[in-house]
Structure formats: structure tokens, C-alpha cells
Amino acid sequence: MKPDTTSPIDTAGTQWVEGELVRSLMRTQRNTQLLGLMLIPVFIGVLWTDAPRAALLLWAAATAIMAAARFRVIRRYGREVSGSGAAEHLDFLRRYGFIWPLSAVCWGLTTVLFFDRSPLSDQFVCWLIMAGLAMFSINGLSSHLPTMRRYLDTLALTALAVMAWRMGVELGGHGPGYHGWMVLLLVTFWQVLRQAGLRLHETHRKNYELQYSNRQLIESLTRQTQAALDAVEIKNRFLASAAHDIRQPVHALGLYADWLGSEPELVHDIAPKIVESTKAVNALFDSLFDLVRLDSGKIRLKIEELRLDKLLHDLELQYRPLADAKGLQFRxxxxxxxxxxxxxxLQRIVGNLISNAVKYTDRGGVLVAARMTRSGPRIEIWDTGVGIAPSYQKEIFREFYKVPSHAGTEEGFGLGLYIVGRLCNILGHPLQLQSKPGRGTVFRLLVYPTDPRGAAERATASTVNIKATPMPILSEPVEADPVSASSPAGEPALQRGLSY
Known part of the structure; x- marks a missing residue:
């Protein structure tokens, strides 16, 4: 026997399958009802001369009313539920599922009219009609197993109850011998129909489970295809950006070298320009190398205790010359x-934030401050630069994104804050941002203690889902005085520019 290779579906899939089974059940009900209405005059014709006509007409009226009630339920389904989801379908059947057992009671009560009260030939015809109705109900109701079982069980038990009353109470157990065989035949036929209905239901369910699995597979393939297309788009955008951004400093280097070769006496003027162009190229390649290490999973973590003041002073030595060259205060x-x-x-995170602050600040200055709070150490980078509009504050952490309105965005790949976001996620250091266009920006890094195992797991996860970069949380309003009153001279002017 071939093993079942169908993978199990989730809870949402199970609900979807149940909803589709109800939908399939309701699609067959109109034809089933039409058949039931056609059988009413057949029964009347067969038993017209055998059964009491008042009882026969009463049964026909009750069965017709029940059929009308089922038609009304079917219309309500088509009007209110047919286009809804699985939950609505299941709720509808919970509210109106009783209509099928009531209909089975009406048909089961036909045995009162013909069992042991009409000629055997007419009884045989009536039993054939009942058997055909039961078999037809399997095709119509097997999509929803509880409904099918309630209908079959009610039909069989009603007929058996009537037969038991006739044989045990009215005849006192002295009826013909074939009565017992008829009861046995009815019970056997009932159980066979239940098993057949179960197998048919399992077929319906497997078909819908396969449809759901195929749909999930198609959606997964669609997502993967879109991801591949996005990756191609990112690669093309990256290549275009890289070619443009690297070309500028390299082209400048070539021009300066030619200029120096033709006019060596200008070495003191040209040499600083060559140095700046070289630094620009190195910065571009540094960001590329950081990205490659993150995406390849080759980043190695070394979690240890480090002095916060030493970290910031080391960064000061690196970035103060950049601020001085632009005439900015650097505190x-x-x-x-x-x-x-x-x-x-951590140095890479704070360094990227300081570099951005210097890059996008043309007047005023940059303040790098560390403070101890109740929730732990916090590093703040304040600037009086161009600021970031609210519409861009989430976008800036995307790969290769550059704020269109910022002057100077032609430099760099747009990777700095993307790398910052991913490193913050790996180390478990939440990053907060608040900014006002034209007034400046504040980044606040909450340096919670890094758990080595958790950091390693997040580093691995980040290579699987590189889009899981956390966005900064807009925190409570930034305090106007981020440092103590004993700050060096010149800092109050910087703070005034950053007040919100």
C-alpha cells in the first residue's frame, strides 16, 4: 500500500477545509430537496388505497412544510453566507443543522403508514423508496460527516422505533417471522450506509486538504518568486548605486593624481584631497564588507564587559577631525x-550614528553622551542637522535607502543605518529615534546586557530573514538637557538647537 505523503495542515487550514465541506454540502441541497418533493406524490400514489387517507395527507403536508423550511434555509445561505469565510459557514450550519434530522423524522414516519399495514408488494416499493432516499442522502450530505450521520441515524432509528412499536406493542410479539429479518436487514443496511458515507467523506476531505496544500504551495512559490525578483531588483539597484558612488572618489583620485603629476609644486594643496578621496573609498568598502559579513553569517561575536567612557573617547579621536573639518562643534x-x-x-553602531550626524549637519554641532538610567546605560547621539521627516523615519533602516530630500545623499550606499539596525537586533540593544526636519535628530541606544546565546541565535536568524531588521521605537519626548549642567562651554547652544 502506498504511504500517505500528504503533510498535515495547520489550524487555519483545518478551518478552511471544514468551511469548504459545508459549502459543498449546501451546493447539493437544492437538487436533494427537489428529489424529496418528487417522492411525496409517489408515496401518496402507492399507499392511497392502503393507508388511512387523513394520516397520509397529514404526513404529506408535514413533509412538504419541512421541505419548504429547508428551501428557506438554502435561500438564506445563498443570500447571507455563500460568499463568506469558513467561520461563517460553520456558524451557519451550527444554527440551522437541526433541519436535516427533522426532515429525516418525517420520512422515517412513513413506516407508520405502510409497515405491516399494506400488501407486501406495496411495502417493498416503499422500502425501496426509503433505501434510495437514504443512499441519495449519502451523496448529498457526506461532505459534512456530522450532518450525514444525524440524518441517517434519525431516519433509521425512527423507522426502527415504529417497527418495534408495531411488533412489540400492537402485535404483542406474535407477528410474522419475516419481521425480525426485516429489522436485521434495516440495521445492516443502516451500518453499511454509515461506513460508505464515512469513506466518501474522507475522500471529500482529502480533496479539500490537497486543494489547501496546493494553494499554500502556490502562495509560497509566489512569495519566493517575488522575493527573488526583489533580490534581483536590489542587486540591480546596488550595482547602479555602487558604480555611481565608487566612481566619484576614484575618478577624483585619478584627477588629483594627474594634477599632482603635472604640477608637483601643489602637493600641499592636492595631498589632503587625495587623502579625503581615499577615506571615502575606504568607507564605502567598509560598509560593503559589513553587509557581506552579516548576510553570510560569518559575523563573530565576542561578548565582554567594556568601559563606556573609553568607548566614546576612542570614537571621539576618530570622528572629531571630521567635525572640525566642517566647522562643527563636537562634544x-x-x-x-x-x-x-x-x-x-558596538563601536561600529555608535560610529555609524556619529558619522551620519556629522555628514548631515552643516552648522551647529554633534553631541555624543552616555548616561546611566534606571533601565540601564544609554548612549545618545544628538545633532543639529537637517533632521528626518516622519514619513522617512522607518524607511531609513531599509537596505540601500537614501532620504531623497537630504543634501549629500549621493555619498554612500545607503547601508549605514541598515547595518546599525541589524547589529542592534543581534546585540539586543534597542534603538530609539526622534527627529524634526530642520532642527536635528537624536538617536538613543539602550545598551542592555547582551546574552551571548541569544545574540548568536539572532545573528543566525538574521541571515535567514534579512528583512527582520527592527525599526526604532519612537519613545517618550526627548529631554531638552541630555547632560549635566557642568557640561563644557558651548554645549548649551547645541542643546538649544536640539530642544523639542
């Missing part, structure tokens, strides 16, 4: 204390 306010993190990655 560092560091408090003693230690944090648990990866020193290289």
Missing part, C-alpha cells in the same frame, strides 16, 4: 561605567 560627555556587549560591533 562628548561620558560617564564612568561598564556595559556588556561586543566591543567591535
Amino acid at each position: 562628548v560627555h561620558a560617564v564612568p561605567g561598564t556595559v556588556t556587549s561586543d566591543p567591535i560591533l
Whole structure:
């Protein structure tokens, strides 16, 4: 026997399948009802001369009323539920499922009219009609197993109850011998129909489960195809950006070299320009190398305790010359204390934030401050730069994104904050952002202690889903005075530019 290779479906899939089974059940009900209405005059014709006519007409009226009630339920389904979801279908059947057992009671009561009260030939015809109705109900109701079972059980038990009353009470157990065989035949036929209905239901269910699995597979393939197309688009955008961004400093290097070769006496003027162009190229390649290490999963973590003040002063030595070259104030306010993190990655995070602050600030200055709060150490990078509009504050953490309205965005790949976001996610350091266009920006890094195992797991997960980069949380309003009143001279002017 061939093994079943169908994978199990989830809870949502199970609900969808149940809803489709109800939908399939309701699609067959109109034809089933028409057949039931056609059988009413057949019964009347067969038993017209055998059964009491008042009882026969009463049965016909009750059965017709029940058929009309089922038609009304079918119309309500088509008007209110047919286009709805699985939950609505299941709720509809819970509310109106009683209509099928009531209909079975009406048909089961026909045995009162013909069992042991009409000629055997007429009884045989009536039993054939009842058997055909029961078999037809399997095709119509097997989509929803509980409904089919309630209908069959009610039909069989009603008929058996009438037969038991006739044989045991009215005849006192002295009826013909074939009565017992008829009861046995009815019970056997009832159980056979239940098993047949179960098998047919399982076929329906497997078909819908296969449809759901195929739909999920198609959706997964669609998502993967879209992801591949997005990757191609990102690659094309990256290649275009890389070609443009690297070409500029490299072209400048070539021009400066030619200029220096033709006019060596200008070495003091040209050499600083060559140095700046070289730094620009190095910065571009650094961001590329960071991205490659993150995406390849080759990033290595070394979690240890490090001094916060030393970290900031090391960064001051690196970035103060950049600020001085633009005529910006550069202040560092560091408090003693230690944090648990990866020193290289933490330095990369804060360094990228400082670099951005210097890059997008043309007047005023940059303040790098560390403070101890009730929730732990916090590093803040304040600037009086161009600021970031609210519509861009989530976008800036996307890969290769550059704010269109920012001057100077032609430099770089748009990877700095993307890398910052991913490193913050790996180290477990939440990043908060608040900014006003034209007034400046504040990044606040909450340096919670890094758990080595959790960081390793997040680093691995980030290579699987590179779009899981956390967005900064817009926190409570930024305080107007981020450092103590004993800050160096010149800092109050910077703070005034950053007040919100």
C-alpha cells in the first residue's frame, strides 16, 4: 500500500477545509430537496388505497412544510453566507443543522403508514423508496460527516422505533417471522450506509486538504518568486548605486593624481584631497564588507564587559577631525561605567550614528553622551542637522535607502543605518529615534546586557530573514538637557538647537 505523503495542515487550514465541506454540502441541497418533493406524490400514489387517507395527507403536508423550511434555509445561505469565510459557514450550519434530522423524522414516519399495514408488494416499493432516499442522502450530505450521520441515524432509528412499536406493542410479539429479518436487514443496511458515507467523506476531505496544500504551495512559490525578483531588483539597484558612488572618489583620485603629476609644486594643496578621496573609498568598502559579513553569517561575536567612557573617547579621536573639518562643534560627555556587549560591533553602531550626524549637519554641532538610567546605560547621539521627516523615519533602516530630500545623499550606499539596525537586533540593544526636519535628530541606544546565546541565535536568524531588521521605537519626548549642567562651554547652544 502506498504511504500517505500528504503533510498535515495547520489550524487555519483545518478551518478552511471544514468551511469548504459545508459549502459543498449546501451546493447539493437544492437538487436533494427537489428529489424529496418528487417522492411525496409517489408515496401518496402507492399507499392511497392502503393507508388511512387523513394520516397520509397529514404526513404529506408535514413533509412538504419541512421541505419548504429547508428551501428557506438554502435561500438564506445563498443570500447571507455563500460568499463568506469558513467561520461563517460553520456558524451557519451550527444554527440551522437541526433541519436535516427533522426532515429525516418525517420520512422515517412513513413506516407508520405502510409497515405491516399494506400488501407486501406495496411495502417493498416503499422500502425501496426509503433505501434510495437514504443512499441519495449519502451523496448529498457526506461532505459534512456530522450532518450525514444525524440524518441517517434519525431516519433509521425512527423507522426502527415504529417497527418495534408495531411488533412489540400492537402485535404483542406474535407477528410474522419475516419481521425480525426485516429489522436485521434495516440495521445492516443502516451500518453499511454509515461506513460508505464515512469513506466518501474522507475522500471529500482529502480533496479539500490537497486543494489547501496546493494553494499554500502556490502562495509560497509566489512569495519566493517575488522575493527573488526583489533580490534581483536590489542587486540591480546596488550595482547602479555602487558604480555611481565608487566612481566619484576614484575618478577624483585619478584627477588629483594627474594634477599632482603635472604640477608637483601643489602637493600641499592636492595631498589632503587625495587623502579625503581615499577615506571615502575606504568607507564605502567598509560598509560593503559589513553587509557581506552579516548576510553570510560569518559575523563573530565576542561578548565582554567594556568601559563606556573609553568607548566614546576612542570614537571621539576618530570622528572629531571630521567635525572640525566642517566647522562643527563636537562634544562628548561620558560617564564612568561598564556595559556588556561586543566591543567591535558596538563601536561600529555608535560610529555609524556619529558619522551620519556629522555628514548631515552643516552648522551647529554633534553631541555624543552616555548616561546611566534606571533601565540601564544609554548612549545618545544628538545633532543639529537637517533632521528626518516622519514619513522617512522607518524607511531609513531599509537596505540601500537614501532620504531623497537630504543634501549629500549621493555619498554612500545607503547601508549605514541598515547595518546599525541589524547589529542592534543581534546585540539586543534597542534603538530609539526622534527627529524634526530642520532642527536635528537624536538617536538613543539602550545598551542592555547582551546574552551571548541569544545574540548568536539572532545573528543566525538574521541571515535567514534579512528583512527582520527592527525599526526604532519612537519613545517618550526627548529631554531638552541630555547632560549635566557642568557640561563644557558651548554645549548649551547645541542643546538649544536640539530642544523639542
